[in-house]
Amino acid sequence: MDRTPPDPPLKLDDFLCFAVYSAGHAFNRLYRPLLDRLGLTYPQYLAMVALWEADDRTVGELGERLGLESNTLTPLLKRLQAMGLVDRVRDGRDERVVRLRLTDKGRALEGPACAVPAELLAASGLDLSAVKRIRGELAALNAALSRAEAGS
Incomplete structure (x- = not known):
């Protein structure tokens, strides 16, 4: 007769990944009203912060910085462009490369956005x-x- 004790049952609260996942959702709930004032979603906010760090990035550089694939990033950037916050322009040396440049409106949004981290x-x-x-x-x-x- 096997007297090996049974494996303990799985418990969500024991999972590190669940703690990170839950914290991510909590962050999103806190960010939402703060970013609504700016007219941005959380992914758009992250893209803008990366561009405020270093303007005139390529789409590839921004995707690498944010850990996003092109198929996720492109629609986000099109929305930022439609909002008048960024310009997407072809690189003069290599037309396959698209560069992202903040507009005056995009640069001006940085001031109000600076309050978000302190509030969070x-x-x-x-x-x-x-x-x-x-x-x-x-x-x-x-x-x-x-x-x-x-x-x-």
Whole structure:
């Protein structure tokens, strides 16, 4: 007779991936009203932040920075262009390459957008040192998962 104890049942609260997933949804719920004031969705906001960091990026550079594929990024960028926030222009040296440039309206949105991180920090109840620690741990996790994915 086998007396091996049964495997413990699976519990969602034990899954790190579920904790990250749930936190992501909580972030989205907090971001929504803040970004509604700016007229942006969360992915659009991330794209704009990346362009405020470094304007005149290629679509490929932005996709790499955000971890988005072209089929996801292109419709997002078309919407930002329709909103008058970015211009998409062909590169003068290589017409296959599309460059993204902030418009004056896109640059002007950075000022009001600067309030968003502070409002989110206040809502989280965390201090900056906790945010930096968690961000560092998540970056290390992301790197480890990327290495595991590459090795498979």
